[in-house]
Amino acid sequence: MTKFALVTGANKGIGYEVVRQLAEQDFHVFLGARNEELGKKAAESLGLSNITFINIDISNTQSIQNSFKQILEVTDYLDLLINNAGIALDFGTLPSELKVETLRQTFDVNFFGTFQMIQTFLPLLRKSESGKIINVTTDMASQTMFDNGETAPLNILGYNSSKTAINSLTLTFGKEFENKGPEILGVTPGFTTTDLNGNMPGGNTTSESAKIITNYALSNENFNGKILNKDGIIPW
Numbered sequence: 414m415t416k417f418a419l420v421t422g423a424n425k426g427i428g429y430e431v432v433r434q435l436a437e438q439d440f441h442v443f444l445g446a447r448n449e450e451l452g453k454k455a456a457e458s459l460g461l462s463n464i465t466f467i468n469i470d471i472s473n474t475q476s477i478q479n480s481f482k483q484i485l486e487v488t489d490y491l492d493l494l495i496n497n498a499g500i501a502l503d504f505g506t507l508p509s510e511l512k513v514e515t516l517r518q519t520f521d522v523n524f525f526g527t528f529q530m531i532q533t534f535l536p537l538l539r540k541s542e543s544g545k546i547i548n549v550t551t552d553m554a555s556q557t558m559f560d561n562g563e564t565a566p567l568n569i570l571g572y573n574s575s576k577t578a579i580n581s582l583t584l585t586f587g588k589e590f591e592n593k594g595p596e597i598l599g600v601t602p603g604f605t606t607t608d609l610n611g612n613m614p615g616g617n618t619t620s621e622s623a624k625i626i627t628n629y630a631l632s633n634e635n636f637n638g639k640i641l642n643k644d645g646i647i648p649w
C-alpha cells in the first residue's frame with residue numbers, strides 16, 4: 414500500500430530535503446509551498462515521479478481547504494504530516510522593541526497555521542494505520558532549556574514564543590490522541606544554515622537537519638505528545 418506524506422514549506426530549506434528523503438523511502442510526497450512557481454520548480458528539480466506539488470499557504474484558511482480537496486483527489490488517507498512551514502521575523506529585535514503586528518504575523522503562520530493544518534488533515538491521518546504528525550520546533554522554544562542557557566541565546570520573543578505555542582499543540586493534541594492516534598510529536602532539527610536565519614554560517618546542512626526529522630518520521634518508537642531533538646526527548 415502506498416504511503417502518503419505532506420510536507421509544508423517545502424520549496425526550499427529543511428522541508429525541501431525532508432521531501433527528498435521521504436520520496437527516496439518510497440513515500441508519495443506532497444510538496445507544499447505557498448508560492449506556486451517556487452513550489453512547482455522545487456518539485457520538478459527533485460526529479461522523482463512520486464512527488465506532487467501542492468499549493469498551501471498555511472496562514473490562509475481557504476488555501477488549506479483547497480489543498481485538502483486536491484489531496485483528496487489522490488488519496489483518502491495520509492500517513493505523515495510534517496508541519497515544517499515557519500517564519501522568523503524578529504531576529505535582532507529585543508522583546509521591548511517588537512511590534513505587536515510582527516508578533517501577530519508570526520503567530521498567524523507558526524501557531525494558527527499549524528493548528529489549522531492539524532485540524533484539517535486529521536480525518537485523513539486517522540484513516541492511516543500509522544498516522545503521524547511532526548511539528549517542527551526549536552530548542553529555544555523549550556522554556557527550561559532556554560532559561561538554563563542550553564540553547565542559542567537568541568531572545569526573539571516572536572519566533573520563540575510562537576514555537577512554544579506549537580509545542581503546546583503537540584502536548585494538548587497528544588493528550589487527545591493517546592491510544593487512538595494519530596501520533597503527534599515536535600522535533601527540533603537544531604541550528605541549520607538556511608534563509609530563515611539569513612544563512613548564518615556554522616549550522617547543520619539542510620540535509621543533516623532533514624535526516625533528524627525523517628528519522629523520527631520513520632521510527633516505530635512512539636513519542637506521542639513529546640518534543641525531541643536529535644538525541645531524544647527534551648523538556649518543555
Ligand SMILES: NC(=O)c1ccc[n+]([C@@H]2O[C@H](COP(=O)([O-])OP(=O)(O)OC[C@H]3O[C@@H](n4cnc5c(N)ncnc54)[C@H](OP(=O)(O)O)[C@@H]3O)[C@@H](O)[C@H]2O)c1
Nearest residue numbers: 422426427447470471472497498499551603604605607609
Ligand atoms: N534554520 C534553523 O536553524 C532552524 C532551527 C530550528 C527549527 N527550524 C524550523 O525549521 C522549519 C524550516 O525552516 P528553514 O530553516 O528550512 O527555513 P526556510 O528555508 O526559510 O524555509 C521556510 C519555509 O516555510 C515556508 N513558509 C513561510 N510562511 C509560509 C506560509 N504562510 N505558508 C506556507 N509556507 C510558508 C517558506 O516559503 P517561502 O519560500 O515562500 O517563504 C519556506 O518554504 C521552520 O519551521 C523553522 O522554524 C529551523
